[in-house]
Amino acid sequence: MASFFHTPVLTKEILNYLDLKKGGVYIDCTLGGGGHSKAILESIYPHGLLIGIDQDIEAIETAKEELKSYIDKVKLVKGNFKNLKGILSELKIETVSGIVFDLGVSFHQLKEKKRGFSFKEDSHLDMRMDLTQEFNADILINSYSEKELAEIFEKYGEERFSKRIARLIVTERKRKAVTTTKQLADLVVRSLPKAKKRHTWRIHPATRVFQAIRIEVNQELKALETGLNQAIRILEDKGRICVISYHSLEDRIVKHLFKEVEREGKDQGNYGLKIITKKPIRPSSEEVRDNLKARSAKLRVAEKIISIT
Numbered sequence: 001m002a003s004f005f006h007t008p009v010l011t012k013e014i015l016n017y018l019d020l021k022k023g024g025v026y027i028d029c030t031l032g033g034g035g036h037s038k039a040i041l042e043s044i045y046p047h048g049l050l051i052g053i054d055q056d057i058e059a060i061e062t063a064k065e066e067l068k069s070y071i072d073k074v075k076l077v078k079g080n081f082k083n084l085k086g087i088l089s090e091l092k093i094e095t096v097s098g099i100v101f102d103l104g105v106s107f108h109q110l111k112e113k114k115r116g117f118s119f120k121e122d123s124h125l126d127m128r129m130d131l132t133q134e135f136n137a138d139i140l141i142n143s144y145s146e147k148e149l150a151e152i153f154e155k156y157g158e159e160r161f162s163k164r165i166a167r168l169i170v171t172e173r174k175r176k177a178v179t180t181t182k183q184l185a186d187l188v189v190r191s192l193p194k195a196k197k198r199h200t201w202r203i204h205p206a207t208r209v210f211q212a213i214r215i216e217v218n219q220e221l222k223a224l225e226t227g228l229n230q231a232i233r234i235l236e237d238k239g240r241i242c243v244i245s246y247h248s249l250e251d252r253i254v255k256h257l258f259k260e261v262e263r264e265g266k267d268q269g270n271y272g273l274k275i276i277t278k279k280p281i282r283p284s285s286e287e288v289r290d291n292l293k294a295r296s297a298k299l300r301v302a303e304k305i306i307s308i309t
């Protein structure tokens with residue numbers, strides 16, 4: 001299901017693991033172009049309900065069009081999944097049968113020049129998923145201290161040369177503010193030791209720094225932890241949660257939280273999770289061939305268990 005907006009990843013696997021029930025209520029926490037939502041609706045319609053959430057208004061508008069044939073069974077909400085509980089209580093819904101998270105950015109966000117996520121095109125350093133938010137990558141790069149910059153490059157980009165890169169940014173911005181994606185990418189390359197300046201065919205040297213800035217601007221890891229905790233609470237008995245992540249920082253959070261809730265459930269006999277995927281599910285080689293963006297995807301699935309004792 002290729003799309004100009006975003007080609008959904010691991011769709012067959014998501015449908016399979018969600019174990020869809022007629023009349024079930026499902027939440028797509030990362031609606032994007034509506035690819036996963038549409039696949040869910042194709043299976044449950046005309047029964048059940050699909051709630052689609054995205055903090056990007058452009059995603060909501062695209063998905064509205066994409067899902068228009070199912071509109072009587074769809075509720076779209078522009079919001080952050082860190083507020084999942086509040087979003088559901090606004091809709092007067094207490095529990096749901098299944099929840100999907102497909103993390104990170106959409107193809108549209110990466111490709112759309114004005115969104116400022118990519119160094120492949122020169123544009124204003126923006127990187128906000130939520131266009132109503134004030135804080136953006138430009139503000140971050142020009143206001144964080146050298147130490148703060150180095151810390152986020154290391155923590156969220158796992159960048160070996162974080163200190164050198166931060167130092168050059170701070171020196172350069174005294175002369176001229178760093179406001180474009182190209183300026184920043186060039187600074188990253190300039191700050192690297194000679195042998196590291198060349199890019200391999202897959203990875204541009206600025207990739208990790210851009211990932212780190214994106215995570216910080218959108219507070220992605222904090223939103224993930226909060227959103228996942230709330231999602232587990234609102235699942236009904238035997239409801240399933242499916243999470244697709246694209247880098248190790250996200251995957252680690254999902255893996256640890258699932259394990260922790262599984263263990264707490266066993267210890268306290270209250271509610272818990274059964275981990276369905278002992279190892280993460282990866283896309284097939286055919287899927288990666290057709291959609292290179294899928295290559296780093298990892299799907300983890302767990303099932304809610306109420307009253308373990």
Ligand SMILES: C[S@@+](CC[C@H](N)C(=O)[O-])C[C@H]1O[C@@H](n2cnc3c(N)ncnc32)[C@H](O)[C@@H]1O
Pocket residue numbers: 006007008009029030031032033034035036037053054055056059079080081082102103104105106107129223224
């Ligand atoms: C990888 S795309 C999802 C693509 C979607 N599954 C599809 O089939 O088209 C991730 C989407 O999640 C949204 N997103 C990321 N973090 C979010 C958050 N904390 N709250 C709400 N939406 C978020 C992004 O704006 C983006 O549209």
